[in-house]
Amino acid sequence: MQTLVAYVENKPGVLNRVSSLARRLAINIDSLTVGPTENEEIARMTIVAHTDEKGAHRLEASLEKLVDVRLAENISERSLLERDLALIKVTADQQSRPHLMELIKVFRARVIDVAPESLILEVSGTVDKIDGLLEVLRPFGVLEMARTGRIAMTRGSDLLRPPGVPQKPADAEAAMTSQAK
Amino acid sequence: MKLTGAEILCESLTKLGVRHLFGYPGGAILPVYDALGKSKLHHILVRHEQGATHMADGYARASGGVGVAMATSGPGATNMVTGIATAMLDSSPVVCITGQVSSKLLGSDAFQEIDITGVTMPITKHNVVVSRAEDIARTVREAFVIANSGRPGPVLVDITKDAQQASCDFNWDASTPRLPPKRQRINYDQAEFERAVELLNNSKRPLILAGHGIMVSGAMRVFDDFVHAGNLPVAMTLLGIGCFPANDPLNLGMMGMHGEAWVNHAIQEADLLIAVGMRFDDRVTGDLRTYAKDARKIHIEIDRSEINKNVKVDSALIGDAREVLEQLLPRLEHRERGDWLRHIRELKGDSAVRDIQGLPDNGHLYAAHVINDLWKETRGEAIVVTDVGQHQMWEAQYYHHNLPRTLITSGGLGTMGFALPAAIGAKFAKPESDVWVVVGDGGFQMTMCELATIVQEKIKINIAIINNGFLGMVRQWQEFFYDKRYVATPLVAPDFAALANAFGIRGERITSRTDVTPTIRSARESSESVLIDFRVEQEDSVYPMVPAGGALHEMIRRPDSPLVETATEP
Numbered sequence: 005m006q007t008l009v010a011y012v013e014n015k016p017g018v019l020n021r022v023s024s025l026a027r028r029l030a031i032n033i034d035s036l037t038v039g040p041t042e043n044e045e046i047a048r049m050t051i052v053a054h055t056d057e058k059g060a061h062r063l064e065a066s067l068e069k070l071v072d073v074r075l076a077e078n079i080s081e082r083s084l085l086e087r088d089l090a091l092i093k094v095t096a097d098q099q100s101r102p103h104l105m106e107l108i109k110v111f112r113a114r115v116i117d118v119a120p121e122s123l124i125l126e127v128s129g130t131v132d133k134i135d136g137l138l139e140v141l142r143p144f145g146v147l148e149m150a151r152t153g154r155i156a157m158t159r160g161s162d163l164l165r166p167p168g169v170p171q172k173p174a175d176a177e178a179a180m181t182s183q184a185k
Numbered sequence: 186m187k188l189t190g191a192e193i194l195c196e197s198l199t200k201l202g203v204r205h206l207f208g209y210p211g212g213a214i215l216p217v218y219d220a221l222g223k224s225k226l227h228h229i230l231v232r233h234e235q236g237a238t239h240m241a242d243g244y245a246r247a248s249g250g251v252g253v254a255m256a257t258s259g260p261g262a263t264n265m266v267t268g269i270a271t272a273m274l275d276s277s278p279v280v281c282i283t284g285q286v287s288s289k290l291l292g293s294d295a296f297q298e299i300d301i302t303g304v305t306m307p308i309t310k311h312n313v314v315v316s317r318a319e320d321i322a323r324t325v326r327e328a329f330v331i332a333n334s335g336r337p338g339p340v341l342v343d344i345t346k347d348a349q350q351a352s353c354d355f356n357w358d359a360s361t362p363r364l365p366p367k368r369q370r371i372n373y374d375q376a377e378f379e380r381a382v383e384l385l386n387n388s389k390r391p392l393i394l395a396g397h398g399i400m401v402s403g404a405m406r407v408f409d410d411f412v413h414a415g416n417l418p419v420a421m422t423l424l425g426i427g428c429f430p431a432n433d434p435l436n437l438g439m440m441g442m443h444g445e446a447w448v449n450h451a452i453q454e455a456d457l458l459i460a461v462g463m464r465f466d467d468r469v470t471g472d473l474r475t476y477a478k479d480a481r482k483i484h485i486e487i488d489r490s491e492i493n494k495n496v497k498v499d500s501a502l503i504g505d506a507r508e509v510l511e512q513l514l515p516r517l518e519h520r521e522r523g524d525w526l527r528h529i530r531e532l533k534g535d536s537a538v539r540d541i542q543g544l545p546d547n548g549h550l551y552a553a554h555v556i557n558d559l560w561k562e563t564r565g566e567a568i569v570v571t572d573v574g575q576h577q578m579w580e581a582q583y584y585h586h587n588l589p590r591t592l593i594t595s596g597g598l599g600t601m602g603f604a605l606p607a608a609i610g611a612k613f614a615k616p617e618s619d620v621w622v623v624v625g626d627g628g629f630q631m632t633m634c635e636l637a638t639i640v641q642e643k644i645k646i647n648i649a650i651i652n653n654g655f656l657g658m659v660r661q662w663q664e665f666f667y668d669k670r671y672v673a674t675p676l677v678a679p680d681f682a683a684l685a686n687a688f689g690i691r692g693e694r695i696t697s698r699t700d701v702t703p704t705i706r707s708a709r710e711s712s713e714s715v716l717i718d719f720r721v722e723q724e725d726s727v728y729p730m731v732p733a734g735g736a737l738h739e740m741i742r743r744p745d746s747p748l749v750e751t752a753t754e755p
Contacts, residue, residue, distance in 0.1 A: 013365050021306060028307050058493070065490035068368070071311040071331060075368040168366030 005034060006053050006060035006080045007156050011166035013072040014040060014047040021070050022049065031055045031063055035088075035153025046074065046166045050155045074167045083159045089128040089152045091116075092138070095145030096123045104144060111137045122147060190318030191220035191349040194282070197325045198226060200357055203253050205613045207231055207240040211257020213297060214284030216349035229613070229642055232634035234261050236606035238268020238339075239632070241279045243610030246593045247568060247618075249403070250278070251333050252610060257284045259297030262343070263304065267600060269339045270308040274597025275424060276401060278337035280328045287347040288316040302343050310338030318351040322360035330362050336488045337401060370489070372503035381483045381500040382516045385415065388457035388481075390525045393417050394440065394469075397424035397596075398462015398487060400589050404507035405429070408461070411510050415517045418529055420448045422463045423581055424596045431565070431585035437529065441469040443578040446729045446740055447532035453738040454528075455480045462486065462506045465495040466597070467733075475736040485509045550698055552576060552651045552721045556583040558701045559621065559649065562709070567591065567619040570608035572628035573599040575657035578727040580623050602631030605648065609635060612644050619647070619709060626652040626678045636688040639714050647708045648716040650681055653723045661726045665741065685716035694718045 012018045019038060026033050032054040041048045053063060060078045067076035092113075096104050104123065108115060113127035127137055131154060138146065158164055165171050188196065194217055198206065207229045210218045221228050231237040234256040241252030256262055262283040272279040285291070286298045302312045311331045315324050321344065328340040385391065399408050405428055412419055412435055419429050420440040429436055438445040440452060452458065458480045463469070470476045473495060482498040484491075485506055492501045502509045556579050559567075565585050571577040571594040586592050593611055595603040604624040612620045629650050639646055651657075660674040682692030693704050695717055708715035729740035 017302070020303075024306055062490055062494065065488075065492075069310075069336075069488070069490060072365060074365050167368040 006055055006057065006063075006078060007084070007086065007154070008049075008051040008053065008060060008064055008067070008076060008078050008080075009156060009164055010049040010051065010067055010076040011041070011074040012038075012047050012049060013074070014045055015072070018047070018072045021072060022051070022067065025066055025070065026051075026053065026063060029059070029062055029066065031059055037153045037155050039155075041166060043166065043169050046169070048166075050153070052154050075164070077164060079156060079158055079164070082162060084156050085159060086130055086154045086156045087128055088131050088134050088154050089126070090134050090138075091150045092125045092127065092141060092146060093122055093148040094125060094141050095121060095147060097121060100144050104141075107137070107140055113137060186355050187352045188355040189216065189220065189350060189352050190321050190344065191216035192223075193318060193321045193353075193355050194325060194344065194349070195220045195224040195226060196355060197322045197357070197360075198253065199224060201326065201329050202250070205229060205244065206253040206255055207237040207244070207610065208255030208282075209234050209237060209257070209261055211259075211261045211284065211297070213258035213286055213346050214255065214261070214282075214349075216346065217255070217282070217284065217344075228255075229609070229638065231606070232637050233632065234264035235268050235602065236609075236632055236635045236638065238265045238279060238281060239271065239600075239603050239606035240610035240613075241281070242268060242272045242275075242277045242603075243570060243593055243607030244614045245272075245278045245337075245610075246275075246607070247590055247611035248614035249400075249590065250614075251329050252277075252279045253282065254279060255282045257297065258286055258301070259299045261297075262301040263299055265341075266304065266308065267598075267602075269305055269341065271595050271598045271600045271603060272339040273308045273310070275595065276337050276397065277339070278333035279339040280325075280332050281339060281341040282325075283341065283343045284349070285314065285343045285345045288345045289347070291316075291345070302341065305341050308339070309341050312341040312343065314343045314345070316345045316348050318348050318353045321348060322355065322357060323362060326360060327362040327364055330364065336398075373501065377500055378502065378512070381502055381513065384457055384481050384483055384500060385459070385513070386516075386518045386520075389522070390455045391415070391417050391457040391459060391522075392451055392455040392480075393419045394422065394452075394458055394460040394463050395419050395425040395428055396422045396461060396463025397428075398485075398506045399425060399428040401462065402487070402506040402508075404462075404505075404510055405589050407507055407510045407514060411514050411517065414514060414519060416520055416522050416526075417459070418451065418526065420444070420452060422466070422469055422596075423594065425463060426581060426592045427586040427589045430587040432587055437533070439581050441466075441737075442471070442731045442733070443582070443727050443729065444731075445533075445582070446742065447529060449729075449731065449737045449740060450532050451529050452477050452480075457481050457483070459483045460485065460498075461510070464488075464491045467495070470495060471731045471735050471737040475738075477737075548697060550696060550701070550719060550721045551725055552579045552653070552719070553583050554698050555649065555651060555701055555719045555721065556580050556623070559623070559705055560584040562702055562705045563619055563621070567621045568593065568608075568611050568615060569621045569623055570594065570604045570611055571623045572601055572604040572625055573658075574601070574625050574628065575653070575661065575725075575727050576623055576625045576651035578658075579651070582727075584623075601625075601628035604628060605632050606635045606638075608646050608648075609638055609642070609644065612646055616644075620645075622646060622648040624648065624650055625657060626650055626654065626681075627656045627676055629681070630678060633684070636685065636690060636716075640689045644714070645712060646714045648685075648714070649705075650716065650718050651721055652678065652681065652718050653721050653725065654678070655723060658727070660724070661730075664724070664726065665730070666732070681716060681718040691715045692718065694720065696720045
């Protein structure tokens, strides 16, 4: 599994170009998330793809050939944080509820909706953590699940800023210096 | 100054230096055609939109500039698909402009509506829908920049009818391209460069693989200097032909599936390959597991996604071929390479020259004879435009190009029907040049309607049909790999000479070798277009041949025994 980050133009059709490219290269996408950045012209994608390093290189280089892609970078080998968020609707009757609440605590999930026969949980974390929670919830009866797919960011000073914006933005710089003080 | 979107388009094309565009009108592009009539642009009416794209492609390849094709929405646009894909695979800068239904009808399955940007997404370098007159000038300028920068390719601009009709202020200076900023990558570091220098200067058996990129970057001069400074033998890809003179002793000729045997052997025996502006296509490498096993590889290539795609390289110098070669040149040391060059000469003794000389002199006409005589008669200076198939390979083997941009052929996509329209485009780019179409009887029948375009435009093109009554290359594969079961390859054709006459073009039919040169000469001397139907040996094959996926050094060679006489006059 390889993780790529891309900064793309925030306009219609760009997602199609990106996914169509992966299809053309016969690379299966495990998850693809896209959301706005602090700059409204630019969207950020995190692409997790079923491929090897060579495939990821092709995907990265081919993505950057697209006019609407400002930057694409394979960050799989870098020190990075990955997060996935899931909403899980699970069966919860009088008997099982206390046991469920224990598990929820251990996994640091949150209950965001309570109904007579079910609960909706919100959990975020690594894919492994969410998969782990799912495993233990399954015997209770998982009724519905929605997951965002992974978003990823490299740690610390390993910055991946979108091209075309200040690489050290004024506010970020101010924040850094105030921290230093 | 207020102009309609259609007028802005014509103004913009004019300002971008366009003089000719190839197209076909229709409902959704009518406002543009109305504006075209008032402009100085010369519109060439084609007979099929595929022809328009091939013409724009041929124009681009002959000139080095951008070719422009135009069509209406729906079927007009979808007819362009093959031409766009052809330009994509051969990195040719073509801008296609299509009409689209009005923006309020988009997505409603209106008459002649098709999502052409969706259809062409994987076969264009970029495409875009324009639905506001205000955006036309900037978008067209951007399309030209994208099409002809970096690794060139086709760009499609789809303009809605309401955008063509709406009026707005036209301000050229304010419509400068605003393309998304790109990350500036370091293409290669000093260590990568030094590794290449070291490989170059320490190599005993180097070989350059010269590709289309040399022509695209205009690197011919520095490439020539580079070759001679290092005393480096050169093998050509099909699209590289012409980037380095065929008559230079260091030019070995074409490599690959139908490359010269000695070239393929040299590749397999080399200790260093220097690939310049080429992409290790499967038709060039054969089986990758056995490809140039003893060779280190340097790859000079502008497209980062091509690096290590098919062949793992030891030094990748990403960038424009001319700039990279200019950097390398001062560091390149001259070597005698006596043993290596002598060895290649020995390999060459066993050559295609012998193949052509060894053809039985039985009065029958062979394609190789025709190409050889055409080359001699035109002194290798004509622009030759070919389709795909046997005739294309024979042309590459027997017509020796000394000048860049004089062989125009569909390489990557291998498009039948490319030659005739592409030649029309080339003629508009180079009106003073002697333009020859070399085409098979199959491919010619795919786009022969463009003969009418030649007549309507009163241009002078010579057409040599290599007519063997078969879809020759497919027949050859059937002969070699399907036990001579000729399914769907015998081909009935019209009397091409009579057909030419019907279009108002002089037509000739040639069946014997002695008539070849005089007919070619008389065609060249004629001020009007001439079509020559060369009835050649029906079951001749292209040799040598590396079977698809086979090892490059294991070629099928021309059998020594005379050809089996199975041909009957059609």
